[in-house]
Every structure is written in structure tokens, then in C-alpha cells.
């Protein structure tokens with residue numbers, strides 16, 4: 129098995145603004161979002177980061193995607209360090225979040241070409257890849273429709289396609305099925321499995337047990353910013369359902385911590 133992502137001791141602490149302190153009814157000035165987080169994922173596998181709200185999943189993925197810098201620690205993605213070579217990392221990854229907002233005034237065709245050109249993809253490759261992806265996701269007939277006039281599901285499909293303009297080796301996907309109707313969610317999960325078949329390496333964050341059971345080879349359970357257990361899906365489940373195992377682990381961890 130070839131290591132594709134080696135995460136070593138990532139830490140991230142946020143300073144809470146007074147406004148945030150008020151909203152969260154806390155006097156805490158600092159919030160440790162991710163604490164000494166390490167894990168390894170392997171080429172061609174789907175790795176799932178599972179955890180409750182506020183566990184630190186999004187912060188971890190944003191660090192891996194080089195959108196925010198870790199306070200300390202590092203991660204090496206396909207040979208490139210997020211700390212020392214963030215631009216190299218960006219050329220190898222596709223990052224997608226269900227919160228991504230596309231500019232509504234533009235059409236899928238325009239946006240695809242814009243991002244593809246930004247990544248320096250050859251026009252002939254761009255057009256062939258665009259056709260394949262647009263056909264695959266039923267976007268072709270909406271290619272010239274403004275994003276603002278599309279359904280949520282179609283917007284999400286367009287975002288997904290745009291995150292893949294440069295045919296990245298690694299796909300980082302924060303909450304891939306959040307807010308999607310069941311049909312679009314299935315299209316997205318089926319596509320992730322197709323990408324895996326093509327040999328791509330994928331990391332997803334989610335709090336949905338069934339998504340992990342359906343698509344992941346390996347799973348890391350993250351609670352309060354810490355990696356509690358990380359192993360193959362079967363080893364983590366240990367003969368039980370993932371949901372039962374998660375709550376067992378959660379009780380052991382939070383019970384010990386409080």
C-alpha cells in the first residue's frame with residue numbers, strides 16, 4: 129500500500145471574538161479545534177473522517193486543502209507538504225464543500241472554462257473532460273443557464289465538476305451529501321466510488337454513518353479535535369455496526385474527558 133496522505137501532529141486553535149463568545153455563551157477566549165491530529169491514508173482508498181458537529185473535521189480538511197495554515201504539524205500529500213509547498217498541494221487536490229457558493233451570474237460552461245484555464249489545462253483536454261463530466265452529471269442541457277436559476281442539486285453537481293477541472297489525484301470532500309436530496313446524494317456517492325475505481329484517493333468528512341459504511345475503506349473517528357481511533361472500517365467496527373461502535377467510543381472518550 130502506497131501512502132498518499134501522511135498527516136503528522138496537526139494543531140489549530142482559534143481565537144474567539146467577543147461576538148462568538150456571546151453567541152456560544154462562553155468566556156473561553158481560545159478554542160482548540162484540532163489537537164495533535166495524525167493519520168495516514170493510502171492511494172486508491174476512500175478515507176472517512178467521522179465525528180459529531182464541532183469535532184474539527186472541517187478545520188482539518190481546510191488545513192489539508194491549504195485554505196488555512198496549521199499552528200503546528202504538517203501533512204504530506206502525494207509527496208508535497210502543506211506547510212512548505214502549498215501551491216504544489218493545490219495542483220494535486222480537488223477540494224469541495226457543500227457550502228461552496230458559485231457566483232450566480234455565470235453559467236456552468238463559463239465557470240468550468242474559467243477554472244480550467246486558471247489551472248492551465250490545455251483547451252483540447254479541457255473540452256473533452258468537460259463534455260465527459262457534463263454528460264455524466266446531466267449538466268450539458270444546462271450548460272448555458274445561469275447558476276442562480278438552477279436547483280440546489282444541480283448547483284452542487286456543477287460545483288463538484290468544477291472541483292475536478294484539473295483531474296486531481298486527491299479529492300477532499302467536506303460533508304459530500306449535506307443538504308442534498310436523496311437522488312443527488314446517490315449521484316455524488318456513486319461518482320466518488322467511480323473515482324476510486326479510477327485509482328483516485330479520496331478523503332471525506334461526515335457525521336453520516338451509512339455514507340462511511342458505503343464508500344470508505346478506512347475511517348478515523350474525531351472527537352473534540354482529537355483522533356480517537358483510526359483503522360480500516362472493519363477493524364473500527366469490530367464486528368458491530370459503525371453506529372453502535374461510534375457511540376461506544378464516544379461514551380468512553382467523553383466520559384473519560386469530563
Ligand SMILES: Nc1ncnc2c1ncn2[C@@H]1O[C@H](COP(=O)(O)OP(=O)(O)OP(=O)(O)O)[C@@H](O)[C@H]1O
Pocket residue numbers: 142143144148159160161179180181182183184185186187188
Ligand atoms: N474561524 C473560526 N473561529 C473560531 N472558532 C472556529 C472557527 N472555525 C471553527 N471553529 C471552532 O472549532 C471547532 C471545530 O470546528 P469544525 O467546523 O472544524 O468542526 P466540524 O467537525 O467540521 O463540525 P461541523 O460538522 O459542525 O462543521 C468548533 O468548536 C468551531 O466552533
